[in-house]
Amino acid sequence: MKRQILPIYILLLISFGFIRNAQGDEPFRPESGKFPPIEEAKAYRGELVFVDHVNRRGSLRLHVDGHFQEGHLHHFAMLPYGEIYYHGAPADLRDIPIGTVLYGLFYLPPDPDTSAVPNVKGNDKTAPPETHAILLEDGPSLCLRKEKAWKLKEVNINGSEGILVASLDREDGGEGLGGEHQLTIDGSTRIWRGRELLGLNDLIAEGLWPASGKKEFDGQDIQLALTWHPRYLYQQFHVSDLWLDETAMNIAIERQRQRHIRHIHTRWMPARVDTIQYGEFGQATITATLFGGMDDSLYAEFKSGIGGKMAAAENTLRTWWPDHDGMDGRIISVEKMEDKPQLGSSGIQIQFDVPLILEGFRPGRIVRIRTQGWPNVKPPVEERVRSFEDRWPSADIFK
Template sequence: MNRAQLLNLIKINRRRFPGYILLFILIGFFGEVHGDEPFRPEAGTFPPIEEAKAYRGELVFVDHVNRRGSLRLHVNGHFQEGRLHHFAMLPYGEIHYHGAPADLRDIPIGTVLYGLFYLPPDPETSAVPNVKGNDKTAPPETHAILLEDGPSLCLRKGKAWKLKEVDINDSESHLTARLDRADGGEGLDGEHQFTIDASTRIWRGRELLGLEDLITEGFWPASGKKLFDGQDIQLALTWHPRYLYQQFHVSDLWLDETAMNVAMERQRQRHIRHIHTRWMPARVDTIQYGEFGQATITASLFGGMDDNLYADFKPGIGGKMAAAENTLRTWWPDHDGMDGKILSVETAEKDPPLGSSGIQIQFEVPLILEGFRPGRIVRIRPQGWPNVKPPVEERVRSFEERWPSPDLFLK
């Protein structure tokens, strides 16, 4: 029975049942339906994180230009090959790799990722196919507000794997570690045995080591087992032939906090360079119109960026604003962007929702452009950042490229 049928039945029988019984029926029915329904974000808002659905899977395809890709989901209790979960990042969707902000281009294929997803805000312009049905391997929530690797998730939650044992042998070596999640949430939990081999990158302090290096030092045995007393480590996982049975291979192992911090700093610097040359993404909130095309634009800077980037936005300095699309692609920003001035920078929210920095700026332009209307996505360059255009493949060069076709995933 759907909602319309239920309402019609209650209308017909409203004199036969007491009002409070009908009220309980309505509350129970709609509460159950609402709880089962995926959430569709509304334009101009940052969606509530409690409405997002969490999924874990291996990254198997990336279209970094349009911020979309495909995951092979790990579904508990599902031991058959399934479909791929095609996803697109929301304009304000955050990506983290090695504990630092990132772009999809930074993440190697095969990396196990954790994400939070919603229904597409507008199915008509979705850059990935809309999903119908109840296939657990390809759920309808295709638009991500958060995508992160294992170390990023653990660092965000204040967690670390506890190293229990290594078992070195010629056929297949293993590492056993435990991760406790008393507060629940996303990610693996409990004790797991992972495979390791000569391809596993092992980070210690500022050193990059291999399995043979630790064996030569005597830190790990040449053959057999060695027990450990719960040493804190971080792990990056990748594909294993028995992935359907929740088995994984260790692609990277960080043996101490210094090693993890080194990897984090390298990724942070890569991210800073990327945003410097592509500019800060933001959403236009309101416009105060002046005379002869002049306007003051209030825009919310998106979240998930390095703090040093936000610190470059200061009242009284010049800058440039360029129109962008939901993929964050721009047209020719150094040429068709509009020079202006940052009038104010305010922290609008102390605890902003995921996707928002909580920072609003007022930006004055001498001539308003169509791409600066409320609800539109823009890229902003504060004074001091390079006034350059991105690579040609990243620029929008035609009207059709504003909304990438999902047909790419149907081939």
């Protein structure tokens, strides 16, 4: 009997997880009130082509080794505890430029009926069913997390453009790109060295790169941010940012970190309500777990004995009028678990005492919390919740 040979595109779809195998490799659906096991997540990577930062969702053009998945875009939403990183620091979707190559870990939506990304795939078997991300990060963030760097091997300059040859190690089945790549550079490429922002012409003028022709390098460690290339179907990339040394990368990290800190100070720390201990006349003590993916300095501001405010939020982390409809209270304890927390959780649990319990503070619900000293403000009108049906932008944009 002849062995059946599957078409190459079917093999690629199976290998990338677009089609489940016969051994029952089923996608995982997270349960409400629990942080999902990371080993059940599916890793996908692709180019960011659309962002709805208000509802923490967007679209990726997925790719596998060798080519992009042309056709249907992969619409996604962040889980309420989903973590985002850009330039090696915590981030929000609004921080990431369109065209950035991103890497993520995804699950099925916890509740398809209330998902911020409707099921628009129908019976399309080539579309991944995992639409909810617990992790989304750019190339530098992934490399820093994995303690890796690109190895610069060669630059080849032709006029105002050039080719950069670099390689990146990737273990079998690992995340991200791997192997040697020829990446385009030109006058739009931002080159960071120490505290300097340079261009291609600056390195040529200094004699570090040739005005024309090829120069080889001995595997210099660099970090790269990749973006769209006209030959994206053949997995070619353009370099949007190039960091030549550790100092330059650390400066980029600090800039993004400060942007993130300001964002959380004005939108407040997201958390999930775990339990409630009821007192008399509406008083209650709320136990909540702060979500992961925030800067350490923000967690350090949560201390026992200080005042604060808690506001109800939805799964997209949108609030109503937190400065008006939130509830003032006091942090009475802060406990940090000894073991390493699961992705999505900070491992920090607080007890928050309020004089009057609100409906949005029930177990399993999402809240936002500010500590004493954070601004008591409402977010911009387009970020506030009016009703799930009156959402802006509408879910119709994904149809």
